[in-house]
Amino acid sequence: MKLDELEKELGSKLIMNDNVIDHYSKSPYLVSPILSKMGKRVLGVVIVEDRYDVEFVVKFCDIHRIPLLARGAGTSTIGQVLPIHPSIVFDIQKLNKTMEYDEKYLKISPGVKVLDALNYLRKRGKELQVYPSSFYISTLGGYIAGGDVGIGSYQYGYHFHNAELDM
Ligand SMILES: Cc1cc2nc3c(=O)[nH]c(=O)nc-3n(C[C@H](O)[C@H](O)[C@H](O)COP(=O)(O)OP(=O)(O)OC[C@H]3O[C@@H](n4cnc5c(N)ncnc54)[C@H](O)[C@@H]3O)c2cc1C
Structure with missing residues (x-):
């Protein structure tokens, strides 16, 4: 999967190291043992800092048909932040200024x-x-x-x- 274009635009906001990928590939509060087995490894994590980052990631994933998963604090208990396809995750926690x-x-x-x-x-x-x-x-x-x-x-x-x- 080619993420070069994403990396070129977002620089260090795109993270693909193993520890971070591991963290975002899990849904820590998910209670269903059945759903837990459906998790896939995410392709990369974007820590978005403004609306332009969000727009870019959404367009990129749309053009390349890559599943996109928004993530806040990841406290959903029902599998909402579990990636069931290899996806790009965007973490919104830095969108906290207003x-x-x-x-x-x-x-x-x-x-x-x-x-x-x-x-x-x-x-x-x-x-x-x-x-x-x-x-x-x-x-x-x-x-x-x-x-x-x-x-x-x-x-x-x-x-x-x-x-x-x-x-
Ligand atoms: C101890 C505990 C108690 C809880 N109590 C409650 C409760 O009382 N009531 C309740 O409803 N839930 C409860 N929950 C579940 C969960 O905490 C809540 O739904 C919580 O508010 C989710 O917030 P989050 O930031 O962790 O979102 P996440 O878990 O990160 O995301 C939740 C969903 O929202 C989507 N999402 C996140 N940010 C955005 C965005 N900016 N744009 C579009 N989509 C987005 C994600 O893709 C995902 O589908 C509880 C969980 C725990 C662990």
């Missing part, structure tokens, strides 16, 4: 930890109505893309029901 709240909307980068978002909101007298019990390790982007219930669910249901900011 947290803005303007009384109506919260704008937040996907790599921000749920805990940091909660602390940010609580300082402003606000709250996430539903958030995962893995809030201290997982990212908000990973939760929105992959999670659904958690602390607050008995009262407010699923994250995507009406559980937005407590206004």
Whole structure:
């Protein structure tokens, strides 16, 4: 598989050493022994730092028909970050620079930890109505893309029901 073009564009943001490949080829919190056996070795890991990195990786994988796997903190328990094909992984944890709240909307980068978002909101007298019990390790982007219930669910249901900011 030719990853030269990716390497030329992204430099050290593309990592292909064995330790890193090993780490991203696993789903550390996956509970299913059956799914665990389906994991494949990833081809490379891109630590994206801005939207241009994301755009480039998405286009590259589309053109070359390479499976692409987004990864936050990798805390999914149901196999969402397990590569079932040899894939490129892009890690979003460095996309964590933006947290803005303007009384109506919260704008937040996907790599921000749920805990940091909660602390940010609580300082402003606000709250996430539903958030995962893995809030201290997982990212908000990973939760929105992959999670659904958690602390607050008995009262407010699923994250995507009406559980937005407590206004
Ligand atoms: C102890 C523990 C408690 C947990 N409690 C809960 C709980 O209460 N409720 C709950 O719903 N889950 C829970 N989980 C599961 C998991 O932690 C959550 O779903 C979590 O919020 C996922 O965040 P993450 O950053 O680890 O995402 P990851 O596991 O890295 O990714 C989750 C999914 O989102 C996708 N993804 C990640 N980032 C992006 C992005 N920027 N764009 C598009 N797709 C993206 C990934 O490809 C994957 O499919 C728990 C897990 C553990 C280990």
